[in-house]
Structure formats: C-alpha cells, structure tokens
Amino acid sequence: MNKKVIIIGGEGNGGVIAACIEDNRKRFGDLEWEVAGFVNDYETQVCGYPVLGGTDDVQELLKNPDYHFMWGIHMIGRNILTEKTFRKVNIPRERFATIVHKTAFVADSAVLEPGVFVMSNCYVGAQARLGQCSLMMANSLVGHNTTVGPLCHFSVGSITSSYITIGLCSDVTLGAKVIEKVKIGDFAVAGAGSLVTHNIPDYEIHVGTPAKFMKRVRED
Ligand SMILES: CC(=O)SCCNC(=O)CCNC(=O)[C@H](O)C(C)(C)COP(=O)(O)OP(=O)(O)OC[C@H]1O[C@@H](n2cnc3c(N)ncnc32)[C@H](O)[C@@H]1OP(=O)(O)O
Known part of the structure; x- marks a missing residue:
C-alpha cells in the first residue's frame, strides 16, 4: 500500500x-x-x-x-x-503510524496506541497496553496485563513482566528485568542489567540486583 x-x-x-x-x-x-x-x-x-x-x-x-x-x-x-x-x-x-516487525508476537487482546514501535523478536502479552509512541527494541518482552504510558522505551533484551504499570516517558533499559506487579513512575529508569523488585518512583533511576535508587534524572 x-x-x-x-x-x-x-x-x-x-x-x-x-x-x-x-x-x-x-x-x-x-x-x-x-x-x-x-x-x-x-x-x-x-x-x-x-x-x-x-x-x-x-x-x-x-x-x-x-x-x-x-x-x-x-x-x-x-x-x-x-x-x-x-x-x-x-x-x-x-x-502517527504503528510499526511492528514481522517476527514480533503481539497478542490479539493487546492494545498498541498510535506511534508504537515493536522491533524484531519482541513479545507483547495478552491484555497488555503500550501507550502512544512507546518503543520496544529487539528482543524485549512486555508481559500480560501490563500497562505502559506514552513515550516509554524498552531497550534490547529487557523483560517487563505481568501486571506492571509504567507511567510517562520511562525506561526499562538493556537487559533489565522487572518482576510482576511493580509500578514504575513517570520519567523513571530501570538501569541496564537491573532486577527491579520494588516500585520506582517518578524521576528516579534505579540500578543493580535488586535495583536500588541511584540518582534522579536530569531536569534540563
Ligand atoms: C537499541 C537499544 O536498545 S540501545 C540501548 C540503550 N541504552 C541502554 O539501555 C543503556 C541505559 N543506560 C544505563 O542503564 C546507564 O547505566 C544509567 C542511565 C543507569 C546511568 O548512566 P550514567 O548516569 O551515565 O552513569 P555512569 O555511567 O556515569 O555511572 C556512574 C556509576 O554507576 C555505575 N553504573 C552505571 N550504570 C549502572 C548499572 N546499570 N548497574 C550498576 N551500576 C551502574 C557505573 O559503573 C559508575 O560506577 P563508578 O562511579 O563506581 O565508576
């Protein structure tokens, strides 16, 4: 077309x-x-x-x-x-377009808002929702019943489990893993390789396994 x-x-x-x-x-x-x-x-x-x-x-x-x-x-x-x-x-x-690579799996009941990008070998589980213009890079997974706000970014190889809520413009970065039912706020970051077992409040970067507060995001 x-x-x-x-x-x-x-x-x-x-x-x-x-x-x-x-x-x-x-x-x-x-x-x-x-x-x-x-x-x-x-x-x-x-x-x-x-x-x-x-x-x-x-x-x-x-x-x-x-x-x-x-x-x-x-x-x-x-x-x-x-x-x-x-x-x-x-x-x-x-x-906005919505672009999904042909090797990605997106459950029928998942919702991709306009502008969402889903790269190769990604997985989006049942009843998951990805907010406007959120980006899933290769091999990233978002589990069932997880709700993601607009402008979020999932780096290569990240795993976001089920029943998770993520706010506006936040990150699950390279290889980070988020266990089920955790809440990640607005403008928050799960650092590379982290294992997120507790909520990450707005504007905070957490790193490590288990992930702990590292610093606040830049405001400029
Ligand atoms: C296609 C794609 O998906 S592209 C990939 C996109 N990129 C990513 O996903 C990477 C995301 N970036 C990160 O996770 C970064 O490490 C951030 C944002 C958490 C922190 O970055 P910065 O603020 O630049 O931290 P900086 O590199 O200065 O490190 C400060 C200290 O924290 C440590 N540190 C940084 N990141 C981490 C981490 N994820 N886990 C543990 N320790 C860390 C550093 O080793 C350093 O320690 P030191 O002071 O003892 O030397």
Whole structure:
C-alpha cells in the first residue's frame, strides 16, 4: 500500500525504525509503509534518507495528508526534555503510524496506541497496553496485563513482566528485568542489567540486583 512515514529523530532509534520498515518490505513483502525521510535538527541526511526538515518544520509537513510520523527521540535519563520536545511538535494522534516487525508476537487482546514501535523478536502479552509512541527494541518482552504510558522505551533484551504499570516517558533499559506487579513512575529508569523488585518512583533511576535508587534524572 506504500503509506509514507517520516521518522522524527536520528540514527539511533530512528535508524532502527527505518531498518524495521525496510526489513518488513524486503524479507516479508509487507509494503504497507515506506520511509519518506527524517525530521532532524542537526543533520541533512540520516542513514541515507533525506532530512525533510527540523522539529520547527513539522507543522508544515503535517499539511501533506500523505505523511504519517514515527517518534524516535528518546534520551535515557533526560526524558523531561524528550517529552517537552514531543509536546512542542504537537502531532495529532491519528497522524502517527504503528510499526511492528514481522517476527514480533503481539497478542490479539493487546492494545498498541498510535506511534508504537515493536522491533524484531519482541513479545507483547495478552491484555497488555503500550501507550502512544512507546518503543520496544529487539528482543524485549512486555508481559500480560501490563500497562505502559506514552513515550516509554524498552531497550534490547529487557523483560517487563505481568501486571506492571509504567507511567510517562520511562525506561526499562538493556537487559533489565522487572518482576510482576511493580509500578514504575513517570520519567523513571530501570538501569541496564537491573532486577527491579520494588516500585520506582517518578524521576528516579534505579540500578543493580535488586535495583536500588541511584540518582534522579536530569531536569534540563
Ligand atoms: C537499541 C537499544 O536498545 S540501545 C540501548 C540503550 N541504552 C541502554 O539501555 C543503556 C541505559 N543506560 C544505563 O542503564 C546507564 O547505566 C544509567 C542511565 C543507569 C546511568 O548512566 P550514567 O548516569 O551515565 O552513569 P555512569 O555511567 O556515569 O555511572 C556512574 C556509576 O554507576 C555505575 N553504573 C552505571 N550504570 C549502572 C548499572 N546499570 N548497574 C550498576 N551500576 C551502574 C557505573 O559503573 C559508575 O560506577 P563508578 O562511579 O563506581 O565508576
């Protein structure tokens, strides 16, 4: 069908989203989405794709009804700024694409809000809900009945168990594991390799096994 998507971000998360779309097209014959280009404030091209403008140009790009968007900006430990940038570009919910790699498993009863990205070999369990523009990187798992707020990020190999609640713009980072029924607040981080057995309050970074308070996220 070839619907056009513009990725907002750089070669980190944005490049992964583009690679996923290309792989779905080339290896799996899924032609629903094609990458039109990137929005980026610093580069003129990203991963070989043209940069169509900066974040100040998004309102102009929205005038073209053919364009949909994916949000790829996510600064671990600095997500107050991520969320502020997201609000600034002000893209209507219905203009986001939802991209799922063909090797991912998403339960029928799971809900993926607009802008969600699910990379290869991910698992999203029954009755799970992923909030708007949340990103699941390769081999990350979100268990059944877990509710994730908008703009969250699951790094490669993270395991988020069942009946967990995660707030706005938070992180479960590389290989971190979160046991069932834990609550992770807004702008919070489960550090790389951590085992989260207790709630993580808003704005806090916890690391280690079991995870303990490390510091607060940056506010700038
Ligand atoms: C496609 C993808 O998914 S890309 C992957 C995305 N990246 C990630 O998921 C990585 C996430 N980052 C982390 O987990 C980071 O370690 C953070 C955010 C928890 C902390 O980062 P920083 O604030 O930069 O901490 P910094 O590197 O300065 O380390 C400070 C101290 O804490 C220790 N430390 C840092 N992270 C951890 C951790 N996860 N577990 C245990 N100790 C840690 C460091 O060893 C260091 O100790 P030292 O002072 O004795 O030398």
